Amino acid sequence: MEIKLHDKYFVPFISAQELDFAIQNMAKQIEDDFAEEIPVFVGVLNGAFMVVSDFMKHYTAPCEVSFIKMASYEGTSSTNEVKQLIGINQDLTGRTVIIIEDIVDTGNTVEELKELFKKQGVKHFKIATLFFKPEAYKKDIKLDYIGIRIPNKFIVGFGLDYDGLGRNLPEVYQLKD
Template identity: 40%
Template sequence: MNNDIEKILFNQEQLNKRMDELAQQLDKKYKDQQPIVIPVMNGAMIFAADMVKRLDFKLTVDPIKASSYAGTSSTGKVTVTQDIKSDVKGRPVLFMEDIIDTGRTLKYLSDLMKKRGAKSVETCCMLDKPETRVVDFHADYFGFTAPNAFLVGYGLDYNGLYRNLLYIGVLKKEVYSK
């Protein structure tokens, strides 16, 4: 797998340091609120698990599965394939996501939770890729700004592969352009 990586952008030490900083911000914000933390699966599973372990407040974790991608391209349409089980009415919602790319998925999900009566809706993501944004959506908390490249590792994938890399790297073009 490592031979398929053009370069490492963020190593495990950098990821851990930034997650510690994000956790401090979230602890201050949510210390008395008991939010529903919603990891957007499958990409956010590693980031969300590592973040939740760092948080020092009461919370509920309830994942959602949604996608707007086919291969390496956004389809432009968001599909929820597994919904949450929690009632968000009157509760703060905190989405955990691996990367905000076009912004479509998180905008759609945020609007959905607002319609369901969430007290507040915020987003925490590891990576923000503003160059590729097509809708007006911004993370409330994010780890790093990402370049416009095909990124894998630490939850990010290409066709389901590379999620288990301990770092975030740029996938070599020849791997995904075959």
């Protein structure tokens, strides 16, 4: 069933079950890799709030969670400029930090985050993203955990929005051709 947000139409793309399966797999992989540590998961707002929420339900080992707010989108296109709107107020020196992203496309936000956390002297810096658009990715930074690889099409739902609408959808829709 297609939906309309503002002036654009979107069609179903990824079901809630597929999303849950991808998030469970990422949580298990990360838990296996960092079982001996207490990682700090950093969700990137606004988009990743639903991913982080579901991820935390599946991650059973001790951990901490925090959020950072970055902005790089206007409408359906990246501005290629990333702004930090809300930062982290804790000392992360010597800690394992795992970024939880909703989506990585150009990689501009990932690059900005890597610089930011490198300055804080973290022990490990890892990136987990529910969605990855390999065709759009322009950086050399390794993504450590990828839930679902998708084509370079605009998507909404499960935290992702089109000019503020669609974040509350439990599944993902893509822009209709």
